[in-house]
Amino acid sequence: MPTSTATKPVCQAAVDLVKHFEGLYLTAYKCPAGVSTIGYGHTAGVQMGQTITQAQADDFLQQDLTSAAAQVDRLVKVPLNDDQRGALASFVFNLGAGSLQESTLLKLLNAKNYEGAAGEFGKWVYCSVGGVKKQLPGLVARRAAESALFQSDTAQAQAGVTEG
Helix, strand or coil: CCCCCCCCCCCHHHHHHHHHHHCCEEEEEECCCCCEEEECCECCCCCCCCECCHHHHHHHHHHHHHHHHHHHHHHCCCCCCHHHHHHHHHHHHHHCHHHHHCCHHHHHHHCCCHHHHHCCHHHCCEEEECCEEEECHHHHHHHHHHHHHHHCCHHHHHCCCCCC
C-alpha cells in the first residue's frame, strides 16, 4: 500500500530533467537498449506500432516518476530535500530500483555522505548494446544533470531540513 510520502509527486525540476533527456515520442520506438518505449521513456506494456497522445504521455510520466519516487522513499534512510529526491527518482526511472538498491551511491547516501553520493552518479553512464557495454553521451549528460540537481540544496538536507 502506498503511503502519503510514496505518492508525493517529484519536484518540477526532476520532471523537466526527465522530459529533456527522454524526449517525447508519441509512437513506440526501440531505445538504445532495445526496449519498446513511448512517451517520455515509458516502457511498461509498450507494443511496437502503439501511439499515444500528449496527455497520455504526461500521465505515464507522472505515474512512472511517482513509482520511482516511492522506490527512493523506500530505499533512502536519510533526509532528502525535494531536488535530491527528484534526482534520485530520475535515476531510478532510467535505471530501475535494483540499480539504486545495489549501488555505492545509496550506501554513501545512507551513511550521510551526501557529497560522496553525488559523485557516484557519473559512474552510471553505460548501456549494454548488443551484449557490449558502451558509454552513451546522453547518459553522461543525464547523470551530470541529476548530480547537479542532487547537489542544488545539499546543505539543507544534511541539516535535516526537508520540504514537505
